[in-house]
Amino acid sequence: MKLLQPTRRDILKLTALAPAFALSAPARAALGPTENQQTPAFHRFNVGDAKITVVSDGHFLTPVQNLGVNADPAEVAAFLANHFLSTEQSYRHTNHLFVELGNAKVLVDVGSGNRFLETTGRLMGNLEAAGIDPDSITHVVMTHAHPDHIWGIRDDFDEPIFPDATYFIGGTEMDYWLQDDLVNRVAPEDQQIVLGAANSINAEGLEWHRTNDGFEIAPGISVMDTFGHTMGHMSLRIDSNGESLIALGDCITNAYMDLAHPEWVIARDQDPELTVKTRKRVLDMAAADKTAILGYHFPFPGVGHAARNGASYRFVPALWRWGQ
DSSP, X not given: OOXXXXXXXXXXXXXXXXXXXXXXXXXXXOSXXXXXXXXXXXXXXXXXXXXXXXXXXXXXXXXXXGSSTXXXXXXXXXXXXXXXXXXXXXXXXXXXXXXXXXXXXXXXXXXXXXXXXXXXXXXXXXXXXXTOOGGGOOEEEESOOOHHHHGGGBOTTSSBSSTTSEEEEEHHHHHHHTOTTGGGSSOGGGHHHHHHHHHHHTOTTOOEEEEOTTOEEETTEEEEEOTTSSTTOEEEEEEETTEEEEEEETSSOOTTHHHHOTTOOOTTOXXXXXXXXXXXXXXXXXXXXXXXXXETTSSTTOEEEEEEETTEEEEEEOOOOOOO
16 A cells, blocks of 8 residues: 655645644633633543543634534524624634543543644643653544644654554544545645544554444443544543443534534534434433533533433533542
């Protein structure tokens, strides 16, 4: 199989030309930190016997025109305004799950490193702030191979950032991005995403384990098929001592819109029909079983529940509790 192998300089040049994926623009006035004060970088809680830490990789902005692309733009704008959200750009958090259960220390996704946007690539520093030794990570699980999830897999020397970890990715996801000549069969604005995915997956020093629905990463930690956003997207499920949590990845990206209107899709959903089917299935399950959910792009720390709201759903954030 022949793959294009551009240099890191080529990738960085392509990244700079990625307005279709992300928009860098001034944010409107919003709640935030005062000058010279640090915003939260990590948050801890338990799911049964599992110790959970949500670690931020930063944030980025996307045009609101990428939201609800199959809906009436006026209806989308009205929804955003009614939820006190910008009608010009969407502020997207990046919430990584780190779970410690038994002997396993599992990180979900690796962020974008310095290959995407200046406001992302905070994962390694925030792991340190949380007191998590990168060398202690035993498993790395990829939900999918979009830039903000996988481009940080290599350091500045093009070596894996977690060299001693075991790496997992969905078999369907891997096969999609490594198709022969895929880069020349996608739209020009998607070529840098294909190149970045292929070169991240093919990074030297990585040995991937292919997963499928129900695959157990470690006792109590498994993956589930949540196809649609990408062709092989996976989510991660934790079950411990009668409690459960699903790390959604990007199968549900907006804590408000995707629950109120699960039939609306975003521009980056590769298979819109399958995205909607998957989203409704996951929301039905989470609401019925009262399973907690963690949204990668939900407002930090992104943890809560999906509650039924008539024919749709609403996101109920988990109650923040002060330490004892």
